[in-house]
Amino acid sequence: MLQVSKLNAWYGASHALQDIGLEVTKGEIVCLIGRNGAGKTTTLKSIMGLMGRTRGSVTFKGEELLRQPAHVRFALGLAYVPEERRIVQGLSVRENLRLGLVASPAKKREAELLEEIAVIFPRLAERMDQEAVTMSGGEQQMLAIARAMIAKPDLIMLDEPSEGIMPVLVDEMFELFRSMKAQGTTVLLVEQNVELALGIADRAYVLDQGSVVHQASAQALLADEEIKERYCSV
Amino acid sequence: MKRRRGRGAGREGEGEFRRRSLSAAVQLAINNVTKERGVIFNSISQSDAINEAADLSKYTFHEALNPHMTSGAVGRYAFAKFGKKVAFLTADYAYGHEMVRGFLEVGKEFNIENLGDIRHPLGTTDFSTLLPRLQALKPDILCISNFGRDQQIALKQATDFGIKKSIQIIAPLLSHASRVAAGPQAFEGVVGGCSFYWGIEDKFASTKAFNDAFRKMYDGKLPTDYGALGYGGVRTVLEAVKGAGSVETNKVVAALEALKYDYYKGPQYYRKCDHQSVQSVLVIKSKSKDMKNESDVFEVLSTEEPNEKYLRTCEALGHKS
Amino acid sequence: MAGLSFDLIALQLFAGLALGAIYVLFAIGLSLIFGMLTVVNFAHGAFYMVGAYVGLYLISIGGNFWICLVAVPIAIGLFGLAVERVLIRPLYGRGIDYPLLLTFGLSYVMVECVRIAFGKTGYPFDTPEVLQGAVDIGVGYFPLYRLFVIGATAVVLLALWLFLEKTSFGLIIRAGARDPQIVRVLGVDVSRVWLIVFGIGTAIAGFAGLLAAPLQGVIPEMGGTILAEAFVVTVVGGMGSIGGAVLAGLLVGVVVSMTSLFAPEMAKVSIFALMAIVLIVRPQASSAAPD
Numbered sequence A: 001m002l003q004v005s006k007l008n009a010w011y012g013a014s015h016a017l018q019d020i021g022l023e024v025t026k027g028e029i030v031c032l033i034g035r036n037g038a039g040k041t042t043t044l045k046s047i048m049g050l051m052g053r054t055r056g057s058v059t060f061k062g063e064e065l066l067r068q069p070a071h072v073r074f075a076l077g078l079a080y081v082p083e084e085r086r087i088v089q090g091l092s093v094r095e096n097l098r099l100g101l102v103a104s105p106a107k108k109r110e111a112e113l114l115e116e117i118a119v120i121f122p123r124l125a126e127r128m129d130q131e132a133v134t135m136s137g138g139e140q141q142m143l144a145i146a147r148a149m150i151a152k153p154d155l156i157m158l159d160e161p162s163e164g165i166m167p168v169l170v171d172e173m174f175e176l177f178r179s180m181k182a183q184g185t186t187v188l189l190v191e192q193n194v195e196l197a198l199g200i201a202d203r204a205y206v207l208d209q210g211s212v213v214h215q216a217s218a219q220a221l222l223a224d225e226e227i228k229e230r231y232c233s234v
Numbered sequence B: 001m002k003r004r005r006g007r008g009a010g011r012e013g014e015g016e017f018r019r020r021s022l023s024a025a026v027q028l029a030i031n032n033v034t035k036e037r038g039v040i041f042n043s044i045s046q047s048d049a050i051n052e053a054a055d056l057s058k059y060t061f062h063e064a065l066n067p068h069m070t071s072g073a074v075g076r077y078a079f080a081k082f083g084k085k086v087a088f089l090t091a092d093y094a095y096g097h098e099m100v101r102g103f104l105e106v107g108k109e110f111n112i113e114n115l116g117d118i119r120h121p122l123g124t125t126d127f128s129t130l131l132p133r134l135q136a137l138k139p140d141i142l143c144i145s146n147f148g149r150d151q152q153i154a155l156k157q158a159t160d161f162g163i164k165k166s167i168q169i170i171a172p173l174l175s176h177a178s179r180v181a182a183g184p185q186a187f188e189g190v191v192g193g194c195s196f197y198w199g200i201e202d203k204f205a206s207t208k209a210f211n212d213a214f215r216k217m218y219d220g221k222l223p224t225d226y227g228a229l230g231y232g233g234v235r236t237v238l239e240a241v242k243g244a245g246s247v248e249t250n251k252v253v254a255a256l257e258a259l260k261y262d263y264y265k266g267p268q269y270y271r272k273c274d275h276q277s278v279q280s281v282l283v284i285k286s287k288s289k290d291m292k293n294e295s296d297v298f299e300v301l302s303t304e305e306p307n308e309k310y311l312r313t314c315e316a317l318g319h320k321s
Numbered sequence C: 001m002a003g004l005s006f007d008l009i010a011l012q013l014f015a016g017l018a019l020g021a022i023y024v025l026f027a028i029g030l031s032l033i034f035g036m037l038t039v040v041n042f043a044h045g046a047f048y049m050v051g052a053y054v055g056l057y058l059i060s061i062g063g064n065f066w067i068c069l070v071a072v073p074i075a076i077g078l079f080g081l082a083v084e085r086v087l088i089r090p091l092y093g094r095g096i097d098y099p100l101l102l103t104f105g106l107s108y109v110m111v112e113c114v115r116i117a118f119g120k121t122g123y124p125f126d127t128p129e130v131l132q133g134a135v136d137i138g139v140g141y142f143p144l145y146r147l148f149v150i151g152a153t154a155v156v157l158l159a160l161w162l163f164l165e166k167t168s169f170g171l172i173i174r175a176g177a178r179d180p181q182i183v184r185v186l187g188v189d190v191s192r193v194w195l196i197v198f199g200i201g202t203a204i205a206g207f208a209g210l211l212a213a214p215l216q217g218v219i220p221e222m223g224g225t226i227l228a229e230a231f232v233v234t235v236v237g238g239m240g241s242i243g244g245a246v247l248a249g250l251l252v253g254v255v256v257s258m259t260s261l262f263a264p265e266m267a268k269v270s271i272f273a274l275m276a277i278v279l280i281v282r283p284q285a286s287s288a289a290p291d
């Protein structure tokens, strides 16, 4: 479904990604792991079209995306939940959710989709008309995920969703990813919490200093203490 | 008032004459330079200061009316006819101040009651916040002393506020160009003064001749007040040169001082002490109906004949008689 | 001078609101554009002026004021779209000074073009016949047309509010003003949004110019004065804040009006005094986020 090959990206003069190659097939949960500064976020941003200077190839459902702006990638079925969540200040929970639909053809079914989301995220359902930024960090993270999911993307990319969130909520969240997968959504997940992530993932890529240094099935990697020690310890 | 001391205009010697219609400050600045260099300057914009001994030189002539004459003529007409309670709306610069001074001076003869004077800065585009106050004073006459776009907007907005229903608006000077730019509605019924209106051609052969020549030159158009002033300012100097048979400055000055002329509006002459052109002042009212042509914008209500008694005395201006 | 009656003060208040209404219309466009595009549109006054001239032209070829109320904002809005697309868009990402200088220059070009096409002297602009004259509003006579200006402004504000609060596009604008990146990630073509916002802002400026025309006639320089005063309004209200622009616009109108009552020669200065006070008391005011 998603194929990345020889992907390079730069921040100004600094060469952040070097010849990244990875692949995600339909229905999988794929995990990107690696130390701080390894290039995980930059990889997701490059796939979404948010990096200024990139080279290489990113194809999604057979279409080359590298020269396409972000909104075209969204239209093809890519969704992205950034690390900083980006809940819009001044908007209610409902409005933030509606924002996930404004550019989607599914906008016509807005009421119906909002109800569906409310069933999946009961915490949000209770707070629909509250100003979104007044919610707790975990609730805001849920909202960011719900906002990305509401238009039913084919592939959703999540950047460290468990960061700074209390364990109960994290469990709830990972349960959600499992059910997403069950319903056919493909997931590309960046996580610091390696054990937890590998617990639900099918496969994983290990990044270090802007390159892919290892790839394996989640099970194999869970057992590989050496790799985990070398690239993932904080 | 701040005067710019202009430089670089005119050179010494003979054969150069200036004629200008400009704002008071620029006019006085030019006057300063021409005075210094001994160049004849015939001014066609309104100023009282230019007649005063402090500013005048033997080279300065004033073909235009001055505020004292204009407001005097309009005041004498209006205070006798419309009532004694007068409120003022005045542009806050020399022109406005001099006009109000003139109105108050002539107002003494009529025992007018000054209800108040509201000053506004030059370039005001909205008078709506000043008009309710003026209206509340309930004057018989509202005297608006400003010029150009300020006057056009003030009259338009006063009309909108319905001030004309119960109050007569007067203005010292109604210029042809402003009336055309503001349209008939805004100026309707406003009474003011002017130095020239083409419509006096029935009365003076010189006016008829000037209008005809002008029509011929500018495909049928009629001259305006400032068009006529420009003509007068140049024509007098030209005739003086011819009369003197020389372009030597002192001889031309002497010829101008001796000139008794009637080139476009009836008889005129320059008063010896201040070189002010003694001339008639027309009191006019702006029309909004029965206009025969595009220049038919005013009705002449009365004419104040040329007479030195309507000027400030030479002594008052600081000249030794 | 005569004493201050209740009626006079009430009348001044109305005069202030009518005056403020034009400021409000002018400033909301300015704020909308700044909030969304971070472009300080120095040509806003020129769009306002061209709005008045388009109205003048339409009436001269047989249109009436009511047609102008619809046609002028459309025409100026389309013109604004073209300006954004062709002139401003290439400058995004280069810092705030580029579009500022461009629009500054553009305003001179627009004023000069109007001078060439219509002449340097102004024209009268008749108040539409049914709105002529003054009506008794209980505290005294007030020009009917100025009441209409207050009403028309209220209608525009209501329409804009409904558009921003109740439509998806309005939601995009509100979100995009805070965080253009996330809006992009959620599939919105942000450059299209910027284009349309510029069009809406300039359309409202054109509408304001048309409304102002019967108050003061039209002249090529008419946009200059209001631009300076509207910047005060946006500073007082918070750059980019639409709600702030509305409140500040009315406040400036009322302050000018009340100052005129007590010290008319201070009226113009009072606007800038108000700005100074706001800047001292609330230094972050000029960079408030939009509502």
Ligand SMILES: Nc1ncnc2c1ncn2[C@@H]1O[C@H](COP(=O)(O)OP(=O)(O)OP(=O)(O)O)[C@@H](O)[C@H]1O
Binding pocket: A011, A014, A016, A034, A035, A036, A037, A038, A039, A040, A041, A042, A043
């Ligand atoms: N905006 C930026 N400008 C310049 N350099 C950046 C920027 N963002 C990230 N980098 C650099 O690019 C490299 C990759 O960063 P990236 O954010 O992709 O790492 P990461 O794997 O997501 O790390 P973390 O686990 O801390 O989120 C790092 O060296 C980082 O310092």
Ligand SMILES: [Mg+2]
Binding pocket: A040, A041, A042, A083, A159
């Ligand atoms: Mg990261």
